[in-house]
Amino acid sequence: MRHFLQCGRYGFALDATPLVMGILNVTPDSFSDGGRFQSLEFAISRAEEMAADGADLIDVGGESSRPGSPAVPLDEEMRRVMPALYALRGLGKALSVDTCKPQVMREAIIAGADMINDINAFRAPGAIAAVADSGCGLCVMHMQSTPATMQQNPDYGDVVADVIAFLAERAAALVAAGIDRKRICVDPGFGFGKTVEHNFALLRATGRIEQELGLPVLAGLSRKSMIGAVTGRPVGQRLAGSLAGALAAVAHGAKIVRVHDVAETVDALKVWHAANIG
Incomplete structure (x- = not known):
């Protein structure tokens, strides 16, 4: 199945080497970087650095979604995200904003965001209206419950079928x-209300998710x-x-x-592509 993702100023053909989205957390409490990039200069x-390393997209997030994390007030998320977004407009890479707040979505689009990455799948009142006429790419993610409670006994009848049904409903x-399907990609939400077994079942079913949704x-x-559970390694290792x-x-089958x-990911994908495609 051929895919093309329309992402604001950018159009990505997704039939060769997958895209790499670099994570830029401008938060004081990210699970993996501990707020190292909270200051604008460091961000x-x-x-x-990520652009020079080959990232296709930079995903800017101002609200931690680690398990147990509380919601961040609107004004605080805006204070964290918007200066970075304006500063990065000339980077020459597609800019994504990781947010579930419609107000942040609107301001991010004005500032030049090429994608909105919503862990809440555009379910907040006004979220769809905030992005509908923008032309930016949209990432729809599955999450059971909320970050504050999502890892408290996650349960599914059939995790793969349930996640596919949810993503299909949100894409619809x-x-x-009125949003073109070429603007939409989907994220199974690894770690968002899933056990380790759920996560690996979804990983194995990536091709099925793509095939059934056509996204x-x-x-x-x-x-x-899920990586730590298999390797026994802490976050930094x-x-x-x-x-x-x-x-x-x-x-x-993942495209991003x-x-x-x-x-390191770009290098690994280059070798993978050479070995599998030629």
């Missing part, structure tokens, strides 16, 4: 609002607890496991991988 430097809601799949496994997870996702370690 810009990190984004420039976007299309019903490109974004996979975000980088440094997550999960590079090898994260690279293996990214390659597994791509082998199963969301990662912390851009240079």
Whole structure:
């Protein structure tokens, strides 16, 4: 199945090497980087580094979604995200904003965001209206419950079928609002209300998700607890496991991988592409 993702100023053909989305957390409490890039100067430097390392998109997030994390007030999220977004407009890379707040979506689009990455799947009142006429790409993610409670006994009848049904319903809601399907990608939501077994079942089913929905799949496994559960490594020592997870996702059909370690992932994908495509 051929895929093309229309992402604001950018159009991505998703039939060759998958896209790499670099993670830029401008939060004081990110699970993986501990707020190292919270200051604007460091955030810009990190984004420039990821761009030089080969990232296709930079995903800017101002609200931690780690398990147990509380919601961030609107004004605080705006204070964190908007200066970075304006500063990065000339980077020459597609800019994504990781938010579930319609007000942040609107301001981000005005500031030049090319994608809105919503862990709440555009369910907040006004979220679809905020993005409908923008032309930016949209990532629809599955999450059971909320970040504050999502890892408290997650339960499914059939995790793969349930996630596919949810993503299909949310994509249909976007299309019903007049949004072109070429603007939409989907994320199974690894670690968002799932056990380790759920996560790996979804990873193995990446191709099925893409086939049944007819939409490109974004996979975000980088440094997550599912990697730690298999390797026994703490967050700061999960590079090898994260690279293996990214390659597994791509082998199963993912078209975008969301990662912390851009240079290493880009190199791994180059070798994977050479070995499998030629």
